[in-house]
Amino acid sequence: MENDDIALSSPRSPPSDPTQVQFFVRMITEPTLVIIASSTDTIQSIHEKVQSSTGMPITEQRLIYSGKQLRWEQTLYECGVQNDAIMHLAGRMRSTCHPKAWQLMNDVVFLIFYLYKNYPPFLPVLPLKTVKSMLLQFLSLTPQSDPDQAYGHLQIFTASSAPARLVMLYMSSYRNAAADAIRHFFCASKTVLNKDTYNRCGPIALEFCKRLFRAVGTYDPLYVFCRRSLASMLELTDPLEKKALIGFKDIFPFVKELAVKLSHDLLLSTESTPSLSDVRDFSVFLVLVRKEIERYIVNCGPIVLSFRGEISGLPMCYSEEIKYLHEVFVALLCRLDTCLMKIDVHVADVMKQDGKTLIGCSQYLAILKELNLISKLYHGCEKMFWETMKRRTVALGNLIVKYVKKSNEHKWILDEGKEATNFKARRHLAMLLLPEVKYDYEAAHEMLIDRPNLLAVSFEYIAHADPNSLRAGLFMEFKNEDATGPGVLREWFFLVCQAIFNPQNALFVACPTDRRRFFPNPDSKVDSLHLEYFIFSGRMIALALMHKVHVGIVFDRVFFLQLAGHNITLEDIQDADPYFYSSCKQILEMDPEVVDQDVLALTFVHETEELGKRKIVELCPGGRSMIVNSKNRKQYVESLIQHRFVTSIGEQVAHFVQGFADIVSSQRLQRSFFHCLEPKDLDWMLHGTENAISVDDWKAHTKYRGFKKTDSQISWFWKAVDGMTTEQRKVLLFFWTSVKYLPIEGFGGLASRLRIIKCSMSFDRLPSSHTCFYELCLPAYPSLTVTCDRLRIITQEHVGCSFGTS
Structure with a gap:
């Protein structure tokens, strides 16, 4: 450690030939004093000269030299002040605003110096405890209602040379005790001071860091502690304020x-x-x-x-x-x-x-x-x-x-x-933007669903529910069925979403080139409750995503982009309406001269059919008389797209967004959710993988209980599955797990491995399942033929999708 504590270093022998020293005393509110004194004069005598010149009481004076407070009993020679006409001795009086704080810190510095000079290592327990209590007292005296007053008070800590003395003590035999006092000061400042005042302790932490850096380096635990304390103060402060207290170079x-x-x-x-x-x-x-x-x-x-x-x-x-x-x-x-x-x-x-x-x-x-x-x-x-x-x-x-x-x-x-x-x-x-699924069945939103009236009953339970109760969890069962649990809930999600997006219900229409893709139906108003059903749809999709259920449908790009808050361009509508897309592209690519000859005979209007009636809509004010030409055709196409795919379904999209936002808590989070994703991502999250079910992957993620992998019944089972069509495998998987569409990771993306459990039922019984636990209960069939026959019955769509699973 550099010896920058000249004022508190070991006493020096007085010079044999005292000399005169000229120096300056600079004060905040008074002119600078020029003082001439002998090198053997004490600091107390200098205080008396300052009092004689200014009338300032000695008890109000604190003289600082090279950043250190000078002790009364020391001489100018002991303090290292040389005979130099331009030597400056900074004089600083005790703040009249905070006299108690100055007196307290003066006592702290004196006590530390006394410990350092006089006490052997085994005695200073009580005095060091006193140092800690005095530091705490200093913090408690801090005025916290006025930031400027607080900052002036805290500056006294550094001006009194307390950091220098504490670091000096840290480098002595009292290392642990000094470290404890410094840590105690910063820890107490967090609790004693309010946030705005605590932030103004930054210069104090910086001073400790600078002194510890020179004394012990950056790997010392106390240095690291002080650096982290400084960071915590800066972290809670506005950047503009940080600059005012601590600068870039610091x-x-x-x-x-x-x-x-x-x-x-x-x-x-x-x-x-x-x-x-x-x-x-x-x-x-x-x-x-x-x-x-x-x-x-x-x-x-x-x-x-x-x-x-x-x-x-x-x-x-x-x-x-x-x-x-x-x-x-x-x-x-x-x-x-x-x-x-x-x-x-x-x-x-x-x-x-x-x-x-x-x-x-x-x-x-x-x-x-x-x-x-x-x-x-x-x-x-x-x-x-x-x-x-x-x-x-x-x-x-x-x-x-x-x-x-x-x-x-x-x-x-x-x-x-x-x-x-x-x-x-x-x-x-x-x-992460969706609520976490909870399994507190006491707080869950309970539903009793009648299969024949699946959509209408589900609408009543979901559309009119308090969103908080839906986020708390769902518990449902089908009427007259004993099965309950996550497996039945997955089946319900799948069936309801399939019904919502069934074009026969007029809420959504399928893309001509991909019947799995849907966007809102502009003519959904045929049902007077259609907007409420869009809120219901938004809630159902958000809940399905929240519960990680693949429902076998995907959104068209124009629908997805609106949910994410993006604009719709010509290339975005290609799947939604290929004919409309082709027509717009032809208009944009035609020879300009041909367009300007008005061969298209187009104006800024759009002709639509609404509830069986033709309707003309102006795309802009005066659109009927605005002829499309080579200069405005791009604007015309953009207006067409805006009306056809945005304006015409604006209400439907807004209500779907409202329903989705009910589950995620706000429309900001709803938009952020879709903004996080690419359209293909949402496809995979809602529909699952488009790849055919791999029997090898299925086997690799299946465990057995009661059977061995080498048993004939297991071998026959997988041979039967291997011979199924793609659709039959989906039905079997749904019967087994209530999952019809696998996640993009395949069977490895499911919540757990599947199990085949040996059951004691007779050979003429069909398999049963516990969909909650991904368990298939399989009788020990006597042959491959019997196994195939029983599974064939299971994989009939009307059986596999409603066979009393639980």
Whole structure:
């Protein structure tokens, strides 16, 4: 530790030949005094001269030299003041606003000095406890109603040289006791002071960091504690206020220090991992640094660095720091690229282990978030960042799925680089916006459903329910059936959603080229309750997604884009209405001269059929008289698309959105949910995989109870399944699990493995199932023929979809 405590160092022998010393005493409200004194004069005598000149009482004076408060009993020589005409001795009186605080801190400093000079290591227990209590008393004296008064009070702590004395004590035999006192001060400040006042302790924490850095370095536990205390104060403060208290130059050394540490930890990721606190501190300190740099580039765009790393075209006072921050970005991005590559190569091993590598991975996303923010400051760095992420899509997706708990923390990934993510990552972030499924049957919304009136009864239970009760959970059973539980609930979701999107119910229409795809029916008003049914539809889809049930339908692109808040373009309508799309494309691609000859005979109107009657709608005011020509045809096509696919179903979409938002709590979250996803993602989440059911995958995810894998009955069972059609396998799977459409991961994406259980029923009985637990109860049939016959009966659609499963 550097010896910057001259005033409290060991006494020096007085000079044999005293000399005169000229120095200055500067005060806040009085002119600077010039004082001439002997080198053997005491500090007390200097106080008396100041009193003689200013009338200021000695008890109100505190003289500071080189950042240290001078003790009365010391001489100018002992304090190191030399015979120099330009030597400045800063004089600071005890604040008249906070006299008690000055007196208290003066006593603290004196007590610490007394301990340091006079007490052996085994005696100072009681005095050190007194130091802690005095520090607590200082905090309790802080005026908290006036921020400026509070800041002036807290400045006394540093001005009295308390940090210097406590660090001096920390370097002595009383290391543990001093550390305890410092920790106690910062911990108590969180509880004693209110938030606004606590934030103004930042300069105190900074002073401790600077002194501990010089004395013990950055790996010392007390230094790390003080640095984290400083970060916590900055974290709770508005960036503009941070600048007023602590400057860019004060903070940047911490950014350098932590960048080096994080880079080292990433390099040795199998042995040393970035700690959560280091990453958090790095993030907090970067906020102030970025804000200050952004202030300079707000009018000139990202910083351009030359090949040699020089800043071109922008004079800045922080040029060295700006160049270093760019080096930090490149170095950390390179380190993380290597770490992500290891996950890509060894994804199965890395993501399953419980060792240090797994723990280290948890901080990768937080560091990436900071690098993304830094990249915006420099020309070309954003492109470099996202190109790196695109190379590591699999690793990035696995990190998101495993570690992201709050979607907003990493919303930046989807906002700026959705193409760098995969389906699993986007699905995970979207699902975090939905309520978590609860299995508290006492609080669940109860339903008794009559199968013959499935849609109408379900509508009454869902459309008129309090959304809070729906989010609390669902419990349902079919009338006159004993089965209950998750399996029956999955079956209900599937059947109701199939009914909602059945074109015969006039709520939705299917795309001509893909009958699985639906969008709202512009003529749904044939049913007076159609808007209420759209609210019901939105609720049902949100609940199905929340319960992770594949319902076998998908949305058309134009419907999805409106739910996500996007505009509809010509290419988006291709599947919804191929003929309309083709007509619009022809209008746009025709020879301009031909169009201007009015061969199309078009004006800005759209002719529709509503409830069997033809209706003419103007696409803009005066549209009937506005002829379509080569200059306005693009506007005409855009207006057509807007009316046909947006305006005509606007009410229906709005009510569907309302129903969906009822479940996710707000329309903002509803839009965020769809914004997280690509249209294909929602297809997979609602419909499941389009691939044929793999019997080998089915086998690999099936366990047995009562049977062995080698038993004849099991062999016959799988031979029977192997000989089924695709539709028969779907029916058997639905009978077994109430799942007709598998997730995109196949059988591995189900909540658990399937089971075949040996039951004691006679050979003439059909299999039964417990869909809640994915269990198929199979009698020990005597032959392949009998097995095939029994399963053939099961795979008839009318049997397999309603065979008393539970």
